[in-house]
Amino acid sequence: MTLTKETYFSPEMMRAYMSVSQFKTFEKCEYMGVAELRGEYVRPMTTSLLVGSYVDAHFERTLDLFRAMHPDLYKRDGTLKQEYKQAEQIIERIERDALFMRYMDGEPQVIMTGEIAGVPVKIKIDAYHPHRAIVDLKIMRGFEPLYVPGEGRLNFIEAWRYDLQGAVYQEVVRQNTGETLPFFIAAATKEPVTDIAVIRVPDAQLAACLEIFKANAPRYQLLKDGGAEPVRCERCDACKITKTLTGIMTMEELNNIE
Ligand SMILES: [Zn+2]
Structure with missing residues (x-):
């Protein structure tokens, strides 16, 4: 099986390559x-995620396919459900801004592969501008900083690790083309009145994030290959589903849950 738009998210390709989201x-x-x-x-898949996917699909020019795959988006009369009307509103707002549209106007959904720290990696760029820029579209709840346990308040790019995504994208593009291109986030919000911004993530920050990826990716690859036992956090949904109690939780442990 080869890596294409159709197979990008398949279990086979998830095993063959590490993506930023898998990392x-x-x-x-x-x-x-x-x-x-x-x-x-x-x-x-939450409504909130689907709103983002709807906007993504529009700019990928795959909205027809997206609609066919999500018939639940529509009411019986064929009109879009209220929750998703917001997606249309976000698209209209983006299309009204010339600068935003210039950044979105690259080659859509460009797939590339590379190897970082010996780990095969795949990327899919929302808008690729050869020799010029790498752009990723993000639909956010808002632009205000977010609280991250153990880290404090971080801007949304750092809170969601979009800088790490940029680091991997920049490196894989460099491996394919020999060029180090700037990485931009083109973002719009799901607020009642949509806000928009195009943000450049500094190269120094991308370089720092790439080091984190290089440091941890080999361990995750080992886990993918079944060469080590994965550590359980006991807090995420995957752990909660498969949790077996082995003892009594102390009040102190309860107080320390973040
Ligand atoms: Zn877990």
């Missing part, structure tokens, strides 16, 4: 990473 899952919980790979755990 993030392992980072969150090793057990969840392995469970997802085995098909024992499937991340739930």
